[in-house]
Amino acid sequence: MSQDNSTAESPDVGFRMAAAVAAPESGSSTAEQVADRVADELLALIPDGFDRLEAAIAMTVTDEAAQVIVSDGQRVAQVPLSRRAVELLRDARQLAATSAEGPWWRFLAAVTTTGPARIEYDYGAEPFPEQQLFPPQAYLADLLEYPRERLPIWLAAYIGHGDRQARTPSAAFAAAQADATAVPAGEGLPPLPVLWARWALISAAFVAVKSPLGPRVTSALGWFEGRTRSGSTLHRLPHGRAVLSGGIWNAPELDAVYNGGAAMPQFYRGAPDWVADPVLSPRAANGLMSFCYWWDGNAWYRGESPDANGVQDALPGVWNDDAVYDVLTQVFDGNASSWLTALIAAADTGTVTRTLLSRALVGPDIDLDSAYFQLILAGVAE
Numbered sequence: 001m002s003q004d005n006s007t008a009e010s011p012d013v014g015f016r017m018a019a020a021v022a023a024p025e026s027g028s029s030t031a032e033q034v035a036d037r038v039a040d041e042l043l044a045l046i047p048d049g050f051d052r053l054e055a056a057i058a059m060t061v062t063d064e065a066a067q068v069i070v071s072d073g074q075r076v077a078q079v080p081l082s083r084r085a086v087e088l089l090r091d092a093r094q095l096a097a098t099s100a101e102g103p104w105w106r107f108l109a110a111v112t113t114t115g116p117a118r119i120e121y122d123y124g125a126e127p128f129p130e131q132q133l134f135p136p137q138a139y140l141a142d143l144l145e146y147p148r149e150r151l152p153i154w155l156a157a158y159i160g161h162g163d164r165q166a167r168t169p170s171a172a173f174a175a176a177q178a179d180a181t182a183v184p185a186g187e188g189l190p191p192l193p194v195l196w197a198r199w200a201l202i203s204a205a206f207v208a209v210k211s212p213l214g215p216r217v218t219s220a221l222g223w224f225e226g227r228t229r230s231g232s233t234l235h236r237l238p239h240g241r242a243v244l245s246g247g248i249w250n251a252p253e254l255d256a257v258y259n260g261g262a263a264m265p266q267f268y269r270g271a272p273d274w275v276a277d278p279v280l281s282p283r284a285a286n287g288l289m290s291f292c293y294w295w296d297g298n299a300w301y302r303g304e305s306p307d308a309n310g311v312q313d314a315l316p317g318v319w320n321d322d323a324v325y326d327v328l329t330q331v332f333d334g335n336a337s338s339w340l341t342a343l344i345a346a347a348d349t350g351t352v353t354r355t356l357l358s359r360a361l362v363g364p365d366i367d368l369d370s371a372y373f374q375l376i377l378a379g380v381a382e
Helices: 031-044 083-096 136-145 153-160 169-178 192-208 252-260 282-286 308-314 321-331 340-348 354-360 368-378
Strands: 052-059 064-071 076-078 106-112 118-122 221-225 231-237 241-247 291-295 300-302
Touching: 031 052, 031 083, 031 106, 031 118, 052 083, 064 083, 083 106, 136 153, 153 252, 153 282, 192 221, 192 231, 192 241, 192 321, 192 340, 192 368, 231 308, 241 282, 241 308, 291 308, 321 340, 340 354, 354 368
Parallel strands: none
Antiparallel strands: 052 064, 052 106, 064 076, 106 118, 221 231, 231 241, 241 291, 291 300
């Protein structure tokens, strides 16, 4: 791996307005031509006895990080990126700056000794791997050199969230004294005891089929990460209280903040002092939380979060019994047991038995014990 860590101090720069980038002079190489030269340089890095190279190279104007792997179908080895390849990639990136997309953030290539190279450009549609994510100052410096009209929301938040979604216990106490004006969360969220039971039951189903996906629960925490990168956490607190928070991937509210200059929504407006960082979704620490609701023992409330019907992608199917039934049948590939309806009803009342669970969750290689343990932790098993 080659990496230059000579990142400059964070420049005072706005990154929302894009300036024009000079086009290449007549007769100069195109970005595609330079990319072909990069592919040739990568091909030359393949040692004797190997026949394939895969490279992922991340770049800004100040930093670079490369992972270059060669293989022969059996052996795998890592090789350093040549300085000539780095120089060519910087040329290619500068030329790419004239395109509508702007310069790419990562250059991905697959090169073989027997066929054409495959090249892809990563503009940050999804978060970069941790080993190829630079400090915020590196991206700010890049935006000073190559301004852009907008950024992927996750990257814009990474650079500019400024802890605006943080709520320390001290800040929570002070804010609660100053403003106790909250609004109902709106239709969609069932009462906490029912929501928690459904969350636990769906968790048990995913655990039963040994899926790494799906929600999970402990005795006081539920968490969920969906396929669309939206997700949430549900923290249960003493005295029947709870905090439900999370984020919708590419939420328009956050796009307006980070790419449009809008004010951050007051997610905690009117929140009590027990709505604070320790019980908030980890997304809040990264500026990517887009909703927060709290249950005071009787009802759900919110500040400037969207109505609960607008965050369904970030929660498991807890909205009603039909939604739970649909999720369970999908988990078991449509092989719905006639006992599922009874299982859902028992979960809602905290009376699930091991016998009922074994009748309802059927299929090959079911881990019934681990599934039932999810229900024990949640307090919905007898």
